[in-house]
Amino acid sequence: MPDTDYNFTDIENKWQEYWKDTKQFKAIEDLKKKKYYLLEMFPYPSGDIHMGHVRNYSIGDVVSRFKIMQGFSVIHPMGWDAFGLPAENAAIKRNIHPAEWTLQNIAKMRLQLVRMGFSYDWEREVAACLPDYYKWGQWLFLRFYERGLAYRKSASVNWCDSCNTVLANEQVEDGRCWRCKTEVTQKFLEQWFLKITDYAEELLEYLDKFTVGLNTF
Numbered sequence: 001m002p003d004t005d006y007n008f009t010d011i012e013n014k015w016q017e018y019w020k021d022t023k024q025f026k027a028i029e030d031l032k033k034k035k036y037y038l039l040e041m042f043p044y045p046s047g048d049i050h051m052g053h054v055r056n057y058s059i060g061d062v063v064s065r066f067k068i069m070q071g072f073s074v075i076h077p078m079g080w081d082a083f084g085l086p087a088e089n090a091a092i093k094r095n096i097h098p099a100e101w102t103l104q105n106i107a108k109m110r111l112q113l114v115r116m117g118f119s120y121d122w123e124r125e126v127a128a129c130l131p132d133y134y135k136w137g138q139w140l141f142l143r144f145y146e147r148g149l150a151y152r153k154s155a156s157v158n159w160c161d162s163c164n165t166v167l168a169n170e171q172v173e174d175g176r177c178w179r180c181k182t183e184v185t186q187k188f189l190e191q192w193f194l195k196i197t198d199y200a201e202e203l204l205e206y207l208d209k210f211t212v213g214l215n216t217f
């Protein structure tokens, strides 16, 4: 370590406090400015921010600050992809409630992201496992259902008799459950499907219009 008077803890704390107090990264609608929406991705709250996150979110942070300095009205949100199979599996493994496990991890990871000094508008934070977020998924599902775009049918899934759960393809290793090594069987279950094929042609037709946004940077 070079001998230096630069005190990282003091300096980073000082500026991060200042950014927080002055709401430096709050997304404010300003009609005089051009809008810029920047979303890297919402991490799954596994418990720790790892170097893959740091790399990914550092790149996004650079883009965000660059666009702010170019005069754009930037919205740079953060949230948590916090629902489903991984949370259930982690909870089974640790023998605690999935909600407890997930919310603890979110609190810990939020703190780590804040300490990185990333330019998120934390007032817009969302967590996919909380009712104020997933109510919109439910609302959309009902609209799909009313229009015949959500339907049920029986289909085969990977099933572990010992864990009593469905397994995603990547959780089947050499035909066995990744957790308990029991042989995976195929089981027919009633499942919900979305009729996305109804929109395949339309998507193809409009594909050439989807380059907007990629070339503005």
Ligand SMILES: [Zn+2]
Residues within 6 Å of the ligand: 160, 161, 162, 163, 164, 177, 178, 179, 180, 181, 182
């Ligand atoms: Zn298993």
